[in-house]
Amino acid sequence: MVTEEKVLSPQEGLQLISDAIAMTKENIRENSFPFLLWGWIVAMASFSFFLLQHYTGFEFYFLPFPVFGVVGIVATFIYHRRRIATSTISYFTDFFYKMWLVLGISFFAVVVINVSQNNVPFTYTLLIAAIGTTTSGLVMKFRPLVIGGILFFTAAITTVYIADEYKVLIHGVAFILGYLVPGYLLKYAVKLPHV
Amino acid sequence: MYSELDAMLNVPVRLAVVSILVKMKQADFNHLLEATNTTQGNLSHQIKKLNEAGYIEVEKTYKGNYPQTICRLTVKGRSAFQKYVEAIKKYLHL
Numbered sequence: 532m533v534t535e536e537k538v539l540s541p542q543e544g545l546q547l548i549s550d551a552i553a554m555t556k557e558n559i560r561e562n563s564f565p566f567l568l569w570g571w572i573v574a575m576a577s578f579s580f581f582l583l584q585h586y587t588g589f590e591f592y593f594l595p596f597p598v599f600g601v602v603g604i605v606a607t608f609i610y611h612r613r614r615i616a617t618s619t620i621s622y623f624t625d626f627f628y629k630m631w632l633v634l635g636i637s638f639f640a641v642v643v644i645n646v647s648q649n650n651v652p653f654t655y656t657l658l659i660a661a662i663g664t665t666t667s668g669l670v671m672k673f674r675p676l677v678i679g680g681i682l683f684f685t686a687a688i689t690t691v692y693i694a695d696e697y698k699v700l701i702h703g704v705a706f707i708l709g710y711l712v713p714g715y716l717l718k719y720a721v722k723l724p725h726v
Numbered sequence: 727m728y729s730e731l732d733a734m735l736n737v738p739v740r741l742a743v744v745s746i747l748v749k750m751k752q753a754d755f756n757h758l759l760e761a762t763n764t765t766q767g768n769l770s771h772q773i774k775k776l777n778e779a780g781y782i783e784v785e786k787t788y789k790g791n792y793p794q795t796i797c798r799l800t801v802k803g804r805s806a807f808q809k810y811v812e813a814i815k816k817y818l819h820l
Contacts, residue, residue, distance in 0.1 A: 537737070537738055538736055538737065539731075539736050539737070539738060539741065541731070541813075541814040541817035541818050542818065544731070544735075544736065544741060544810070544814050545814050545818065547738060547741050547742060547745070548741065548745045548811070550742075551741070551742040551745035551746050551761060551762075552745055552746070552748070552749055554746075554761050555745075555746045555749045555750060555761060616787050616789075616794075616796075618752075618754060619750060619752065619753040619754050619757040620750065620751045620752050621749065621750050621751060622749070622750070622751050624751075625751045
């Protein structure tokens with residue numbers, strides 16, 4: 532047990548700093564929550580969009596995206612506020628949140644720009660997901676996320692070669708394979724490298 | 727003895743707390759307790775001293791119904807840590 536009274540020699544001080552930093556670890560499994568939340572939200576929005584567009588005459592078939600999106604933003608905001616207020620946060624997690632915040636803003640900007648120009652945005656939203664997922668996987672040293680990111684890149688390129696009406700299906704499947712599968716693997720991972 | 731070493735930092739628990747906070751944006755009390763392997767009372771005492779010296783800032787909050795203590799390193803604390811490391815290097819001729 533470490534006690535207060537002891538005064539450190541320079542050698543002991545250096546060793547203590549080294550040991551304390553080496554022991555400092557964060558449970559990066561907690562970072563699985565945003566992948567699970569947004570994986571479910573975007574996958575459900577994508578498949579709902581496809582079903583409404585193909586099998587109903589509903590004029591506002593695109594509504595699942597804004598509706599699910601608002602739910603996701605509110606849930607993310609509440610989760611983030613609670614975690615920031617009560618937990619140990621590493622500089623990596625701080626970077627992780629800020630990177631995904633910027634990518635989230637980019638996601639909505641891409642949707643607005645493409646919809647305004649009457650283009651289907653899914654190729655570009657997949658690319659944004661690919662950037663974030665691959666980067667997260669590389670920084671966490673968690674291979675399933677890296678593979679998920681590569682799947683997003685592949686899906687983005689694939690959408691260029693298929694009809695517009697089916698791009699949203701690729702989008703939904705990509706979010707299941709790229710977010711949900713690695714997200715659950717991250718959540719239940721037994722041992723991960725310290726970040 | 728070791729007069730160039732900051733007396734506020736040259737004590738095991740306080741140095742461990744500051745070393746952890748150098749790497750973390752913020753750390754809660756339980757995390758520090760586990761990492762320093764000391765008693766709750768001693769850790770509270772050392773956190774109070776670091777806070778009074780302006781080396782760390784302490785935020786009291788709640789996690790559910792349980793009180794939670796969050797610690798963050800201040801600019802003064804980071805600067806003191808850097809000076810402490812430089813002084814150690816000087817002693818050890820590194």
